[in-house]
Amino acid sequence: MNITVIFFLGLIIALVGVIPPGLLNMTAAKISLKEGYGRGIVFSIGVCVIVFLQTYIASMFARYLNNHRDVVEILQRVAFVIFVLITIYFLLIAKSDPKPDIEPHTKSKHSRFFQGMFLSAINVFPIPYQAYMTITVASFGWMSFEKISVIAYVTGATMGTFVMLYMYIFFFHRIRSKKFTSQKNMNYLIGTITGIIAGVTLINILMEL
Numbered sequence: 001m002n003i004t005v006i007f008f009l010g011l012i013i014a015l016v017g018v019i020p021p022g023l024l025n026m027t028a029a030k031i032s033l034k035e036g037y038g039r040g041i042v043f044s045i046g047v048c049v050i051v052f053l054q055t056y057i058a059s060m061f062a063r064y065l066n067n068h069r070d071v072v073e074i075l076q077r078v079a080f081v082i083f084v085l086i087t088i089y090f091l092l093i094a095k096s097d098p099k100p101d102i103e104p105h106t107k108s109k110h111s112r113f114f115q116g117m118f119l120s121a122i123n124v125f126p127i128p129y130q131a132y133m134t135i136t137v138a139s140f141g142w143m144s145f146e147k148i149s150v151i152a153y154v155t156g157a158t159m160g161t162f163v164m165l166y167m168y169i170f171f172f173h174r175i176r177s178k179k180f181t182s183q184k185n186m187n188y189l190i191g192t193i194t195g196i197i198a199g200v201t202l203i204n205i206l207m208e209l
Contacts, residue, residue: 003152006143010156013133018164024119028165029172039112044165046116048158055157058130063145065135079132083198090191
Protein backbone atom coordinates (compact mmCIF):
# COMPACT_ATOMS: atom_id res chain seq x y z
CA MET A 1 0.00 0.00 0.00
CA ASN A 2 1.24 3.49 -0.89
CA ILE A 3 2.62 5.29 2.16
CA THR A 4 0.63 8.42 1.23
CA VAL A 5 -2.60 6.42 1.54
CA ILE A 6 -1.42 4.98 4.87
CA PHE A 7 -0.58 8.50 6.06
CA PHE A 8 -4.11 9.73 5.29
CA LEU A 9 -5.66 6.65 6.88
CA GLY A 10 -3.80 7.49 10.08
CA LEU A 11 -4.82 11.13 9.78
CA ILE A 12 -8.53 10.35 9.33
CA ILE A 13 -8.62 7.74 12.11
CA ALA A 14 -6.94 10.18 14.52
CA LEU A 15 -9.33 12.97 13.51
CA VAL A 16 -12.27 10.73 14.39
CA GLY A 17 -10.68 9.84 17.73
CA VAL A 18 -10.23 13.49 18.76
CA ILE A 19 -13.63 14.80 17.57
CA PRO A 20 -15.46 14.31 20.91
CA PRO A 21 -15.01 17.29 23.26
CA GLY A 22 -12.48 16.30 25.90
CA LEU A 23 -9.76 17.60 28.18
CA LEU A 24 -7.11 18.03 25.46
CA ASN A 25 -9.09 19.79 22.73
CA MET A 26 -11.09 21.95 25.15
CA THR A 27 -7.94 22.96 27.03
CA ALA A 28 -6.23 23.89 23.75
CA ALA A 29 -9.22 26.03 22.81
CA LYS A 30 -9.36 27.70 26.23
CA ILE A 31 -5.66 28.54 26.24
CA SER A 32 -5.98 30.03 22.77
CA LEU A 33 -9.01 32.08 23.77
CA LYS A 34 -7.38 33.54 26.89
CA GLU A 35 -3.71 33.77 25.84
CA GLY A 36 -3.69 33.82 22.05
CA TYR A 37 -3.36 31.33 19.19
CA GLY A 38 0.40 30.97 19.68
CA ARG A 39 0.14 29.40 23.10
CA GLY A 40 -2.74 27.21 22.05
CA ILE A 41 -0.58 25.90 19.21
CA VAL A 42 2.39 25.33 21.56
CA PHE A 43 0.11 23.32 23.87
CA SER A 44 -1.13 21.30 20.89
CA ILE A 45 2.43 20.53 19.77
CA GLY A 46 3.18 19.19 23.25
CA VAL A 47 0.09 16.98 23.00
CA CYS A 48 1.14 15.67 19.59
CA VAL A 49 4.64 14.69 20.76
CA ILE A 50 3.06 12.23 23.18
CA VAL A 51 0.43 11.15 20.63
CA PHE A 52 3.25 10.18 18.26
CA LEU A 53 4.80 7.95 20.94
CA GLN A 54 1.43 6.51 22.00
CA THR A 55 0.47 5.66 18.42
CA TYR A 56 3.83 4.02 17.79
CA ILE A 57 3.42 1.92 20.94
CA ALA A 58 -0.10 1.02 19.81
CA SER A 59 1.24 -0.06 16.41
CA MET A 60 3.84 -2.31 18.03
CA PHE A 61 1.16 -3.80 20.25
CA ALA A 62 -1.03 -4.31 17.18
CA ARG A 63 1.82 -6.10 15.40
CA TYR A 64 2.14 -8.48 18.34
CA LEU A 65 -1.61 -9.12 18.36
CA ASN A 66 -1.57 -9.65 14.60
CA ASN A 67 0.72 -12.63 15.19
CA HIS A 68 -1.67 -14.01 17.81
CA ARG A 69 -4.97 -14.18 15.95
CA ASP A 70 -6.78 -16.02 18.74
CA VAL A 71 -6.32 -12.98 20.99
CA VAL A 72 -7.42 -10.65 18.20
CA GLU A 73 -10.64 -12.60 17.68
CA ILE A 74 -11.54 -12.22 21.35
CA LEU A 75 -10.70 -8.51 21.32
CA GLN A 76 -12.77 -7.98 18.17
CA ARG A 77 -15.85 -9.43 19.82
CA VAL A 78 -15.30 -7.39 22.97
CA ALA A 79 -14.71 -4.23 20.89
CA PHE A 80 -17.90 -4.88 18.89
CA VAL A 81 -19.99 -5.02 22.07
CA ILE A 82 -18.30 -1.89 23.46
CA PHE A 83 -18.86 0.11 20.27
CA VAL A 84 -22.51 -0.98 20.12
CA LEU A 85 -23.04 0.14 23.72
CA ILE A 86 -21.29 3.47 23.05
CA THR A 87 -23.46 3.98 19.97
CA ILE A 88 -26.65 3.31 21.94
CA TYR A 89 -25.49 5.66 24.68
CA PHE A 90 -24.71 8.63 22.43
CA LEU A 91 -27.73 8.20 20.15
CA LEU A 92 -30.37 7.42 22.77
CA ILE A 93 -29.17 8.21 26.29
CA ALA A 94 -26.58 11.01 26.36
CA LYS A 95 -27.84 14.45 27.30
CA SER A 96 -26.51 17.81 26.19
CA ASP A 97 -24.62 18.76 29.32
CA PRO A 98 -22.32 21.79 29.03
CA LYS A 99 -18.64 21.11 29.42
CA PRO A 100 -16.93 22.30 32.59
CA ASP A 101 -14.97 25.50 32.29
CA ILE A 102 -11.26 24.72 32.23
CA GLU A 103 -9.22 27.62 33.50
CA PRO A 104 -5.55 27.69 32.49
CA HIS A 105 -3.09 28.64 35.22
CA THR A 106 0.44 28.58 33.83
CA LYS A 107 1.58 31.34 31.51
CA SER A 108 4.87 30.61 29.72
CA LYS A 109 5.04 28.94 26.31
CA HIS A 110 7.40 26.29 27.69
CA SER A 111 4.91 25.55 30.45
CA ARG A 112 2.15 25.20 27.85
CA PHE A 113 4.27 22.75 25.84
CA PHE A 114 4.97 20.55 28.87
CA GLN A 115 1.39 20.92 30.06
CA GLY A 116 0.29 19.52 26.69
CA MET A 117 2.72 16.62 27.05
CA PHE A 118 1.54 15.89 30.59
CA LEU A 119 -2.18 15.96 29.86
CA SER A 120 -1.65 13.85 26.75
CA ALA A 121 0.44 11.33 28.71
CA ILE A 122 -2.30 10.75 31.29
CA ASN A 123 -4.84 10.31 28.49
CA VAL A 124 -4.11 6.68 27.57
CA PHE A 125 -7.21 6.16 25.39
CA PRO A 126 -5.25 6.57 22.09
CA ILE A 127 -3.24 3.39 22.78
CA PRO A 128 -6.09 0.83 22.78
CA TYR A 129 -8.01 2.85 20.18
CA GLN A 130 -5.09 3.02 17.77
CA ALA A 131 -4.08 -0.59 18.44
CA TYR A 132 -7.55 -1.78 17.49
CA MET A 133 -7.84 0.50 14.45
CA THR A 134 -4.36 -0.49 13.23
CA ILE A 135 -5.27 -4.17 13.39
CA THR A 136 -8.52 -3.45 11.55
CA VAL A 137 -6.78 -1.47 8.81
CA ALA A 138 -4.13 -4.18 8.46
CA SER A 139 -6.78 -6.92 8.30
CA PHE A 140 -8.23 -5.25 5.18
CA GLY A 141 -4.77 -5.20 3.61
CA TRP A 142 -4.59 -1.41 3.65
CA MET A 143 -1.28 -1.33 5.53
CA SER A 144 1.45 -3.66 6.72
CA PHE A 145 3.59 -3.65 9.85
CA GLU A 146 6.78 -2.82 7.97
CA LYS A 147 8.71 0.06 9.50
CA ILE A 148 7.98 2.56 6.72
CA SER A 149 4.25 1.80 6.85
CA VAL A 150 4.13 2.16 10.63
CA ILE A 151 6.01 5.48 10.53
CA ALA A 152 3.67 6.79 7.80
CA TYR A 153 0.61 5.77 9.83
CA VAL A 154 1.96 7.20 13.10
CA THR A 155 2.90 10.47 11.40
CA GLY A 156 -0.55 10.71 9.86
CA ALA A 157 -2.19 10.05 13.24
CA THR A 158 -0.09 12.77 14.86
CA MET A 159 -0.98 15.24 12.13
CA GLY A 160 -4.66 14.30 12.39
CA THR A 161 -4.61 15.01 16.12
CA PHE A 162 -2.97 18.39 15.54
CA VAL A 163 -5.49 19.31 12.82
CA MET A 164 -8.45 18.55 15.10
CA LEU A 165 -6.90 20.50 18.01
CA TYR A 166 -6.35 23.43 15.65
CA MET A 167 -9.98 23.21 14.50
CA TYR A 168 -11.10 23.42 18.13
CA ILE A 169 -8.83 26.43 18.64
CA PHE A 170 -10.10 28.17 15.51
CA PHE A 171 -13.82 27.50 15.96
CA PHE A 172 -14.02 27.66 19.74
CA HIS A 173 -16.09 30.84 19.80
CA ARG A 174 -18.78 29.23 17.66
CA ILE A 175 -18.70 26.01 19.68
CA ARG A 176 -19.07 28.00 22.90
CA SER A 177 -21.85 30.24 21.64
CA LYS A 178 -23.84 27.22 20.44
CA LYS A 179 -22.75 24.76 23.10
CA PHE A 180 -26.16 23.23 23.76
CA THR A 181 -27.06 22.71 20.13
CA SER A 182 -23.57 21.69 19.05
CA GLN A 183 -23.24 19.26 21.98
CA LYS A 184 -26.46 17.52 20.96
CA ASN A 185 -25.26 17.29 17.37
CA MET A 186 -21.89 16.10 18.63
CA ASN A 187 -23.56 13.24 20.49
CA TYR A 188 -25.30 12.15 17.29
CA LEU A 189 -22.04 12.45 15.35
CA ILE A 190 -20.12 10.35 17.88
CA GLY A 191 -22.91 7.76 17.95
CA THR A 192 -22.91 7.56 14.15
CA ILE A 193 -19.14 7.16 13.99
CA THR A 194 -19.05 4.43 16.63
CA GLY A 195 -21.98 2.74 14.88
CA ILE A 196 -19.98 2.66 11.64
CA ILE A 197 -16.96 1.26 13.49
CA ALA A 198 -19.21 -1.38 15.09
CA GLY A 199 -20.50 -2.29 11.62
CA VAL A 200 -16.97 -2.62 10.23
CA THR A 201 -16.02 -4.76 13.24
CA LEU A 202 -19.03 -7.03 12.70
CA ILE A 203 -18.13 -7.46 9.02
CA ASN A 204 -14.59 -8.33 10.03
CA ILE A 205 -15.83 -10.93 12.53
CA LEU A 206 -18.20 -12.51 9.98
CA MET A 207 -15.47 -12.65 7.32
CA GLU A 208 -13.25 -14.65 9.67
CA LEU A 209 -15.92 -17.22 10.58
